[in-house]
Amino acid sequence: MRGGKSSVLTAPLLFNSSCWHPRIYSNGLVHRITVSGVTESALVSLLTLSILIANLVVIITINSSKYAKFIHPQPRYLVTSLACNDLAIGLLVTPLAAFSALVHCWPYSEIVCQIQALLRAALPQQNAMILVFMAVDRYTCMLHPDKYHKHSSKKGCMLVLSLTLMGSLTAFGAVVIRRGGYYYNGNGLMACEPFYQRPSLRILAACLFYFPTTMALMYFYGSALHVDRLRHRQQINICAILVQPMLTNNIATKNSLNEASEQVSSNELRQSIRTTRTMGAVALCFIVAVTPWTIQEVVTACTGSKMPPAVDFFITWIAMSNSFWNPFIYWSLNRKFRGISRSIIKTKIFCRKKYSSSVISSSCNLGHQEGCCANGDMCFMTLQKDNEVIIEEDRESTESQDRGGFPPTPPPPPPYHRANSQHCPARKF
Template sequence: MGSTRNISLCYEHHLNSCQKLIYPLTVRAVIYFVTGAIVLLTLFGNLFVIITITHFKQLHTPTNYFTLSLAVADLLFGGVSMPPTMMRTVETCWYFGTVFCKIYSSLNIMLCCASLLNLVCIAVDRYYAVCHPLLYHLKITPLVAVFLIAASWSFATLPALVMMFPYFNTKSSEDFYKDNAVCKGLCVVHLAPMTSLTLSILCFYLPAAVMLSLYLKIFTVAKMQSRSIHNALYDSSDKKHSGKKNSKKNPTISKSEIKATKTLSIVMGVFLLCYSPVYIYSIVIPISGNFGPPQLYDVWIGYSNSACNPIVYALFYRWFRKALKIIVFGKIFQNASSSYQI
């Protein structure tokens, strides 16, 4: 039985070349097809989200501004990060040089951090919409939404800068890295263990903890209100028969807000599910000192999250499906199409 993979070198005439795994033609075609489908779905899906929210005036709300910002991050993933990763997945070597390797790695962490921080903003938005509906329009205004989005993207650039400059590594970790990991054809930006741990906590674990606690509070309040409404129906029925009137009114959560909250919580859940292995890996590998094969750095599980979000919107948002039809059939170019009710 023949081997399904042959081992060669990324650079045949280089003394310190990394090893290259040569996949059979069928395997290469399957990898290109699957990863190419993820890239196209990410690009076109998020482009539809961006066009929909920016074009239709009805959708110009703080919640959708956060969704728009998240779609921009996902679109950049599909256009900037995924194509080089697709090439490395198939070729098992990095052929784009050291400088672009740093830029590529920095963009990856920046976009991932920006996506997560946008999800935190969405969680804050949903918290006020459900837990404090009377304060929602005072606290979460379009101006506040724009400020939070700008702050999220600004903070997301910090870990990217950390990865770009080598002085965040200790000398011992740099020496270990040079002795064990550097070879021609590998793209790995090494960080000192403490730096890697700090970035993982600030860019993933802390925001994830904030989101989970907010959504836990949201669903607790929603459940309590659902129970109180159910009890109020029986009370009003009894008082109707007894001739008494109930003058006490409490603010209630609309069905649309509940549905939006459930949909966006699914988006959050998909993100955490996709990126948890990546961030566990980002802590374990530097601390253990094992760098692993190049294929471990092709985080398609995390990237696939960018393709999943438009699918979630299509499944749960009626306005997204309706807007999609308007765009596909070209009605978006009609006069006053931005004022359509969707």
């Protein structure tokens, strides 16, 4: 309903939007399926599947032993926590909207609607807090590396993440737990959301979700990347000042200074810079995805109007798609992550094993070619390669014997014998 900022709003009854309402159920749910409903349901299903697969790959890859040496423990916990939150969104929030988008009604019970409304608000808020913690982590690592490595710990990181999650669930639980604190949004999310009795509370919730997070992300990442740029310039200037007076004195000194200047940017610093840039891209994607949704929330709450259903659906699901873009950014910007995740997918999911030539040659023989290798051609190629190696070793040993006093090998046959021998059949042993 339309009202001013001081008016008290009442949530619409969920039973009126239920698929089992006599007004809806008597006509049959099949007649409610339209082309737009099928399109919206397909988009929701595709996004849900993408969120689940992408975040599962992130969780497995980030916590694998191969990738552990390329990332510090604390950012690994934060990235894992963010991926787990996105995975929870893909499991508990977005799938319920697939069927309701198809039939444009709520097919589940009221308790499911209440739980979904709570998670719909608490999990994105927790994601915003995790992004802020990631920005603070990168800021401290780039500006104060000694203090960062001294005070960073797994227990402290997990304690902060647990407290923020409990705080988000408590804050939005106070809104949703009462009757009338949730409703079915049949235009945008196609699922249940928290209902605010006053427009001012709706504006406050949207602003607290967006503005502190955006300002913190821009400040911390901007400062960290600026320090990295200044540090790079200082390294170039220092190396130039040190090398220039020595150019006319000693070439060896110049080479040693060049080696020292290359060692200034250590693996630790480069690893921190790569992690900072990747997390900065994740933060930028978050800002781009949720900005239209925040503007819509503020405008509709201030004016008391409603957006067109197609526009509301498009803006809402762009914001929800942020759970998929985070793994895509990891994949695009991190070469190590891309290679290790491909290896894990091939070996763990598609069960493709990497065979080395030494292992195959030691296990494959003429009598057990079928049992030791999954592919007979692989065994044949390996044996052929081993035979070539043996022939080459025999030739080298023969040459060494010739140099040691043994009779020389006979010369090759004349050219005409060589031409005639080309037509001779190959002997079978």
